Amino acid sequence: MHIAIDPGAAAVLDALHRAGHRAYLVGGCVRDSLAGRAPQDWDICTSARPDQTLALFGETQCIPTGLQHGTVTVRQGGGLYEVTTFRVEKGYTDGRHPDHVAFVADVKADLARRDFTINAMAYDPAEGLIDPFGGREDLLVRRVVRAVGEPARRFEEDGLRILRLYRFGAREELALDPATARAALQERARLGCVSAERIWQELAKLLAARQPGRWMPFAILELLLPGLDGAQYPGSIRAVDALPPDPLARLAALLAPAGPEKAARALEKLRCSRAEAAEVLALVKESGLALTGEAPRLQARRLLARLDPGTVRRLLALRQAQTGEKGFAALASAAAALEQEQACCRVGQLAVNGRDLLALGVRPGPAVGRLLSAALEQVVEEKLPNDRAALLGWLRTQQIP
Numbered sequence: 001m002h003i004a005i006d007p008g009a010a011a012v013l014d015a016l017h018r019a020g021h022r023a024y025l026v027g028g029c030v031r032d033s034l035a036g037r038a039p040q041d042w043d044i045c046t047s048a049r050p051d052q053t054l055a056l057f058g059e060t061q062c063i064p065t066g067l068q069h070g071t072v073t074v075r076q077g078g079g080l081y082e083v084t085t086f087r088v089e090k091g092y093t094d095g096r097h098p099d100h101v102a103f104v105a106d107v108k109a110d111l112a113r114r115d116f117t118i119n120a121m122a123y124d125p126a127e128g129l130i131d132p133f134g135g136r137e138d139l140l141v142r143r144v145v146r147a148v149g150e151p152a153r154r155f156e157e158d159g160l161r162i163l164r165l166y167r168f169g170a171r172e173e174l175a176l177d178p179a180t181a182r183a184a185l186q187e188r189a190r191l192g193c194v195s196a197e198r199i200w201q202e203l204a205k206l207l208a209a210r211q212p213g214r215w216m217p218f219a220i221l222e223l224l225l226p227g228l229d230g231a232q233y234p235g236s237i238r239a240v241d242a243l244p245p246d247p248l249a250r251l252a253a254l255l256a257p258a259g260p261e262k263a264a265r266a267l268e269k270l271r272c273s274r275a276e277a278a279e280v281l282a283l284v285k286e287s288g289l290a291l292t293g294e295a296p297r298l299q300a301r302r303l304l305a306r307l308d309p310g311t312v313r314r315l316l317a318l319r320q321a322q323t324g325e326k327g328f329a330a331l332a333s334a335a336a337a338l339e340q341e342q343a344c345c346r347v348g349q350l351a352v353n354g355r356d357l358l359a360l361g362v363r364p365g366p367a368v369g370r371l372l373s374a375a376l377e378q379v380v381e382e383k384l385p386n387d388r389a390a391l392l393g394w395l396r397t398q399q400i401p
């Protein structure tokens with residue numbers, strides 16, 4: 001068993017080892033390496049206490065990310081590495097935060113506090129894989145996500161782990177260990193204790209998996225997104241799987257049958273960013289979009305006149321996924337072509353502006369905007385080219401207030 005280690009992470013491990021500490025790669029980077037995928041970040045766990053890590057790398061090379069939890073972020077060769085002291089967590093009386101953490105000397109105790117066996121492995125080039133719970137076999141042979149220890153207890157400690165179970169199942173395309181899956185459903189009310197921010201982070205990762213539908217039981221999702229309709233849910237899930245791995249478009253696919261009001265409430269509860277919520281809500285509101293039978297270019301142009309290009313792209317992917325109608329793909333290509341040629345779809349792109357209207361004798365005020373909108377409509381409907389002379393000529397024929 002050999003892992004090709006990122007050079008920065010190797011340098012951090014090496015420095016800790018030379019100072020006499022034990023240190024390992026841990027968690028996601030070990031899992032991803034075993035699965036044959038490039039890890040996003042390389043986390044390190046160590047016997048060194050945070051003050052020792054700070055002293056070893058120097059304060060200027062370190063960011064004290066979460067000293068009380070034992071985490072120091074170390075800058076090394078242009079990368080950032082989280083270095084966390086071996087620790088155990090005690091007394092999750094609120095179902096989300098440990099009452100306190102204690103630093104320990106043994107990596108195995110640190111691995112035991114982690115959520116799933118596939119996440120509870122550590123690696124050091126000299127010692128090889130430290131895998132006390134059979135994570136490697138679960139990942140590569142049994143192909144399951146399984147809780148470390150007694151599943152119900154682990155979900156009681158931290159309800160977020162219930163959502164993480166499905167997230168890792170979907171991401172790694174693993175089955176769920178039956179006892180773990182049963183406990184997750186039984187304990188699902190624990191999700192109610194978890195902060196909205198943590199829920200959305202995990203839900204977004206679940207929705208970014210290749211085809212997450214199989215790992216999205218209604219009994220769980222209805223707790224996260226109140227307003228979901230059980231009868232419509234199977235169709236929503238099919239649309240989710242048919243969409244590219246875009247969390248916002250997929251969230252809109254889930255919320256569309258609920259309608260804008262319920263969707264707005266669900267989004268509020270989820271506490272995603274304002275921009276994310278606005279985007280999803282726009283998609284839900286527009287999700288009745290139908291093909292008109294007109295030229296795709298014309299219909300695409302009307303969409304681009306009303307909505308941001310990114311929203312148009314998502315909306316057309318959403319409608320294609322919901323209906324399976326190829327016409328939406330044709331609209332999407334037309335919209336892409338219009339963007340490519342920077343075709344005029346907004347007032348700001350018109351070859352005339354407010355000053356031109358004033359020069360024509362229009363009085364300053366709302367009439368200026370109204371005339372520009374009317375000119376835009378001519379261009380969008382392809383009745384006029386976006387050409388200054390042509391537009392001025394047409395504007396002169398309009399009644400000037």
Ligand code: ATP
Nearest residue numbers: 026027028029040113114115116119120158160161
């Ligand atoms: P990703 O590549 O998506 O970041 P990851 O495995 O690194 O995957 P993180 O959420 O970054 O996942 O967590 C890092 C590690 O910390 C996990 O692999 C796991 O060992 C542990 N961990 C994280 N959150 C929890 C939790 N809620 N309960 C128990 N262990 C956790």
Ligand code: MG
Nearest residue numbers: 028040041043
């Ligand atoms: Mg991570």
